[in-house]
Amino acid sequence: xxxxxxxxxxxxxxxxxxxxxxxxxxxxxxxxxxxxxxxxxxxxxxxxxxxxxxxxxxxxxxxxxxxxxxxxxxxxxxxxxxxxxxxxxxxxxxxxxxxxxxxxxxxxxxxxxxxxxxxxxxxxxxxxxxxxxxxxxxxxxxxxxxxxxxxxxxxxxxxxxxxxxxxxxxxxxxxxxxxxxxxxxxxxxxxxxxxxxxxxxxxxxxxxxxxxxxxxxxxxxxxxxxxxxxxxxxxxxxxxxxxxxxxxxxxxxxxxxxxxxxxxxxxxxxxxxxxxxxxxxxxxxxxxxxxxxxxxxxxxxxxxxxxxxxxxxxxxxxxxxxxxxxxxxxxxxxxxxxxxxxxxxxxxxxxxxxxxxxxxxxxxxxxxxxxxxxxxxxxxxxxxxxxxxxxxxxxxxxx
Amino acid sequence: xxxxxxxxxxxxxxxxxxxxxxxxxxxxxxxxxxxxxxxxxxxxxxxxxxxxxxxxxxxxxxxxxxxxxxxxxxxxxxxxxxxxxxxxxxxxxxxxxxxxxxxxxxxxxxxxxxxxxxxxxxxxxxxxxxxxxxxxxxxxxxxxxxxxxxxxxxxxxxxxxxxxxxxxxxxxxxxxxxxxxxxxxxxxxxxxxxxxxxxxxxxxxxxxxxxxxxxxxxxxxxxxx
Ligand SMILES: Nc1ncnc2c1ncn2[C@@H]1O[C@H](COP(=O)(O)OP(=O)(O)O)[C@@H](O)[C@H]1O
Ligand SMILES: [Mg+2]
Numbered sequence: 001x002x003x004x005x006x007x008x009x010x011x012x013x014x015x016x017x018x019x020x021x022x023x024x025x026x027x028x029x030x031x032x033x034x035x036x037x038x039x040x041x042x043x044x045x046x047x048x049x050x051x052x053x054x055x056x057x058x059x060x061x062x063x064x065x066x067x068x069x070x071x072x073x074x075x076x077x078x079x080x081x082x083x084x085x086x087x088x089x090x091x092x093x094x095x096x097x098x099x100x101x102x103x104x105x106x107x108x109x110x111x112x113x114x115x116x117x118x119x120x121x122x123x124x125x126x127x128x129x130x131x132x133x134x135x136x137x138x139x140x141x142x143x144x145x146x147x148x149x150x151x152x153x154x155x156x157x158x159x160x161x162x163x164x165x166x167x168x169x170x171x172x173x174x175x176x177x178x179x180x181x182x183x184x185x186x187x188x189x190x191x192x193x194x195x196x197x198x199x200x201x202x203x204x205x206x207x208x209x210x211x212x213x214x215x216x217x218x219x220x221x222x223x224x225x226x227x228x229x230x231x232x233x234x235x236x237x238x239x240x241x242x243x244x245x246x247x248x249x250x251x252x253x254x255x256x257x258x259x260x261x262x263x264x265x266x267x268x269x270x271x272x273x274x275x276x277x278x279x280x281x282x283x284x285x286x287x288x289x290x291x292x293x294x295x296x297x298x299x300x301x302x303x304x305x306x307x308x309x310x311x312x313x314x315x316x317x318x319x320x321x322x323x324x325x326x327x328x329x330x331x332x333x334x335x336x337x338x339x340x341x342x343x344x345x346x347x348x349x350x351x352x353x354x355x356x357x358x359x360x361x362x363x364x365x366x367x368x369x370x371x372x373x374x375x376x377x378x379x380x381x382x383x384x385x386x387x388x389x390x391x392x393x394x395x396x397x398x399x
Numbered sequence: 400x401x402x403x404x405x406x407x408x409x410x411x412x413x414x415x416x417x418x419x420x421x422x423x424x425x426x427x428x429x430x431x432x433x434x435x436x437x438x439x440x441x442x443x444x445x446x447x448x449x450x451x452x453x454x455x456x457x458x459x460x461x462x463x464x465x466x467x468x469x470x471x472x473x474x475x476x477x478x479x480x481x482x483x484x485x486x487x488x489x490x491x492x493x494x495x496x497x498x499x500x501x502x503x504x505x506x507x508x509x510x511x512x513x514x515x516x517x518x519x520x521x522x523x524x525x526x527x528x529x530x531x532x533x534x535x536x537x538x539x540x541x542x543x544x545x546x547x548x549x550x551x552x553x554x555x556x557x558x559x560x561x562x563x564x565x566x567x568x569x570x571x572x573x574x575x576x577x578x579x580x581x582x583x584x585x586x587x588x589x590x591x592x593x594x595x596x597x598x599x600x601x602x603x604x605x606x607x608x609x610x611x612x613x614x615x616x617x618x619x620x621x622x623x624x
Binding site: 315320394 | 484485488508541557
């Protein structure tokens with residue numbers, strides 16, 4: 001005879017309310033955890049999915065993801081000439097916000113040399129890689145573009161020739177891959193009106209400096225911003241080459257900073273991801289503690305409410321195990337039901353794809369949360385168990 | 400042969416100046432199938448005696464032997480009180496003490512399952528007992544939906560379910576009118592005769608003791624008969 005279920009069937013309302021409440025708290029725990037894992041996954045996605053051994057960036061910069069890095073375009077040829085380097089290619093990445101597929105969207109543009117191929121999108125689920133030197137793009141599915149769509153970026157139209165899935169920048173925004181010159185153009189070239197305004201401003205500065213109109217106009221091309229910079233040079237090493245030697249060589253002779261992909265990942269995890277993970281981690285722990293406290297409280301209240309029944313059980317000769325089982329079963333039912341409800345809600349939210357951030361649910365995390373709830377709940381119900389075992393049987397006779 | 404032997408039982412509540420001697424020099428025996436009535440005014444120690452005999456209250460001194468097993472000799476002997484109780488003693492408490500979240504049938508079946516009877520068998524036998532006590536039509540009711548008399552009969556059903564060697568009834572007629580009181584007493588007599596249990600019934604109503612094998616009267620914790 002299952003006393004726990006019989007007792008609970010008389011308190012269904014209280015029981016269900018607790019499961020809903022604790023379950024929703026756990027939903028938040030799952031989502032926070034999902035965001036945390038999502039931030040990590042997004043943060044390193046482009047690093048992991050760029051086929052390169054080394055990232056060569058501007059001297060002293062932690063780029064190209066954590067901060068701006070500007071490298072002169074022709075540097076990649078010098079890197080190419082470094083001993084141990086099999087292949088080097090220019091790479092540019094920058095975040096923009098533009099109108100795409102009818103709405104203003106944040107995304108990153110990745111530009112690479114399509115002839116060299118370093119930095120190209122890894123897996124294309126529909127269509128093909130960029131093959132033309134201009135006006136083709138590979139876009140991520142999240143942007144809502146279809147194969148064959150044309151997108152205006154800056155002053156040109158680009159045709160979608162390939163679609164990726166899950167290609168994101170470190171902020172979780174989708175990627176657009178362009179051939180390098182196109183990417184540079186979108187980044188640096190302004191429309192005619194803006195060019196005109198910029199030139200007028202530069203001209204005015206030269207005139208203010210005391211140059212004559214004719215001299216100022218002659219100097220104007222020299223003071224215009226150079227457009228041939230890139231974010232990084234990607235390097236593929238010769239097989240069996242010592243990466244450290246190549247790194248040192250490039251740093252010393254080309255006066256640039258060099259990171260391996262693992263270095264880049266660490267930069268990302270130690271930087272942006274770390275702070276947010278501490279915040280989310282703290283909330284996760286607090287919410288788990290609150291959930292366990294609620295379970296403990298409810299189990300305690302349920303136990304105190306039936307303390308006379310428990311004393312009666314002792315009167316009719318029930319062993320302590322019968323009483324402990326009654327309380328533990330209720331604890332387990334509460335924690336397991338809350339867990340299942342909470343997980344289901346979180347999974348539904350993820351499946352709905354309505355959530356604005358990448359959610360990653362790892363089986364390991366799910367099992368860990370389950371075990372924490374289970375063990376925490378059982379330990380927390382210890383107070384109720386202790387109280388129940390302490391109650392003298394004669395308690396049932398009074399009153 | 401005696402099923403219960405009590406020798407020199409003493410029970411003192413509290414200590415020093417506040418000490419209350421509830422029982423003093425209690426000696427008696429109960430045989431198999433014997434019906435014993437315990438009379439006495441309120442506060443004379445009747446409940447205390449039954450609770451001591453059920454291993455619920457610890458006596459202060461004396462000796463108790465139940466079913467040839469010494470359970471108390473100036474201190475509990477090495478018995479598992481709960482187990483001994485559920486295997487040997489049926490108790491009809493003054494306040495019925497049914498479990499509120501169990502139905503009538505479950506209340507009765509529970510004590511059998513605690514003794515290791517399979518649930519199906521316990522329910523089957525529980526139903527038979529409820530029929531025997533003419534309360535089967537309330538099998539699926541929760542205690543709060545039963546009248547005082549009905550609760551009393553469920554409590555009796557529970558007390559006899561395990562066919563214990565001893566049945567203690569603490570004022571089973573107190574909450575009943577005279578007619579129902581006689582019926583319950585009749586029932587206890589029948590159980591003693593038909594099931595062979597030793598029965599001790601507490602009452603302070605002299606009219607109820609017709610047909611009892613032995614009658615003891617308590618006065619300030621001592622037998623006066
Ligand atoms: N738990 C207790 N603590 C102190 N005194 C008690 C306790 N229980 C009973 N008594 C005292 O013991 C005496 C006998 O009580 P009880 O056995 O309940 O009498 P009865 O059942 O005959 O009415 C009374 O004087 C009562 O006040
Ligand atoms: Mg009494």
